[in-house]
Amino acid sequence: MTASSPPNAKHGNADKSHNSAEAAGKSPSHFIRHMIEQDLGLDKHNGRVQTRFPPEPNGFLHIGHAKSICLNFGLAQQFQERARAACNLRFDDTNPAKESQEFIDAIKADIEWLGFEWNGEVRYTSSYFQHLYDFALQLIRNGKAYVCSLTPDEAREYRGTLTEPGRNSPYRERSVDENLDLFQRMQAGEFADGEHSLRAKIDMASPNINMRDPVIYRIRKLRHHQTADSWNVYPMYDYAHCISDALEHITHSLCTLEFEDHRPLYDWILLNLEPDSLRQACHALGNMGADEPYVLPQQTEFARLNINYTVMSKRKLKEMVELGLVSGWDDPRMPTLSGLRRRGYTPAAIRHFCDIIGMSRSESIVDVGMLEHSIRDDLDTNAPRAMCVLRPLKVTLTNYPDDKQEMLSLPCHPKNDMGHREIPFGKTLYIDRSDFEQVPPPGFKRLSPEREVRLRGAYVIRCDEVITDDSGEVVELRCHADLDTLGKNPEGRKVKGVIHWVPAESALAAEVRIYDRLFNNENPDDKSLGDFKNSLNPDSLQILTGCLVEPSLASAAPEASFQFEREGYFCVDRHDSRPDRLVFNRTVSLRDSWGKQNG
């Protein structure tokens, strides 16, 4: 049994998050931790804490899954000192119609990227199919399951409604022998999909619909991505999940709130199997010691994550991918882990986010601002600074010698020691158009005619002349530099504004992709708005070409993050950026009290 180890993100500047609970080595506690602590105190599980993360490989992981991953893997880490703690990765692959190997590979990559390590080998529910089948046979032998030959439509009628009890299936009292024979023939491929099903014999009058003789096996003549053509019957979630947990000797089976109603069924299945058969199977699989006490897993539910201006349903994300509304599962606007990664979110920021949102049983919608705060917090301390001019405006320094060029050295970070980078400075350079106004609004601290501004890391300049083209658009600024202001403030006056710039001769061309929220509506899931796609933000992607970045960025590696000073945090696109054609994605803007105040 390999214990999972502490997060170890391979990603560049991912793991140095400061003053966060994680960095301090303590994550906030919550009801699930309290419960485990209590169980440990009672020695309920012989000093073990065994969790599992059980995704179905039918799509990519999103930030909501990150909450569950951080919970399950995080718990395993947090209890490392006090218990034998570990977290399994198990693909819950009981529905071959929707699953694929592509998703399995993507999910594994995302979990590793997030910085977690699973216990031992990856597990698959499908690898328990034989056990599951044998347990089904056992239930039949014990008169606790029967083959039902109602059609799906008929079964629905017999089930009753929320307020009326269901009726017993006419097949409910089939003999054990007939059930055994039928079920085996179902697996042998003698029947078509839907012709029969195997149901647990519980109580058709239960107020909990899940207990009204739930189907536990259905016929699906489909090739499975792991077991190929071995099976014609596949187990249902409720049946497979609890048994898989039991086989892996899971202590705490954590899931989201909507499964709360299923908990009685989870328990019923386990309690109605011969206890020793479960224990023996668990032991045979090497998931428990011979002398170890065998304890059944216990399901506990927590609220799933919702974030405003975001959709989290896998179905909807998949729809956007399939309709081409986004470039793929890893489109930087997607809340998928691969999308966030491509956007420039770091594993540490996502983990920190999962820490600060808390864990409870009340359904809530977290403000995206929390996510943005997490990444700003990380990148502020870890991302080197650089200058990038998004919309270039030429500036000529009239009093600077034509052929002179001096090398300026700027620190890569204002506080942390991250070294320096060199930027050549010459007579002509570019600043951002938004940093110049012919008629400056009150409080404007940038450049305007007759006024001064500091060029970051260089001189104070004054704008003498504005050159416009025929249409009246400003095309060039002629300024002069106060040559006595390099590294020091001018005498007798204070220059408030500081703007970024890029040297005309050595700046590098770049494409910059500015991302905004994918949805305009705070709650795209709101059914009164109609289809969620109605809330799509038409301006969620803005591609800026002709941007100029300082030459030090020539060697920027894919996925490297930078703060483009006064603009925001950007990362090198891991797919599209080339040394000769740099592409940056804006991860998030800087907080901007000026822009906020001025709309």
Place this chain on the structure above:
RNA sequence: UGGGGUGUCGCCAAGUUGGUAAGGCACAAGGUUUUGAUCCUUGCAUGCGUUGGUUCGAGUCCAGCCACCCCAGCCA
């Protein structure tokens, strides 16, 4: 009109056995600053869905209301 849940500041969320409402985000005001960033300081619930009750004392106990969420897949 069945069953299961949840309701503490604009958004998350702590609130052990009842003892007089943590923290984060956001926001606001100051200070520092060659990033209108960061950082620092300060402010931000006489109130805990609501109405009653028990008690010297209730977010915490009791009762009744109200609101919202989940469940009638051979999906997970």
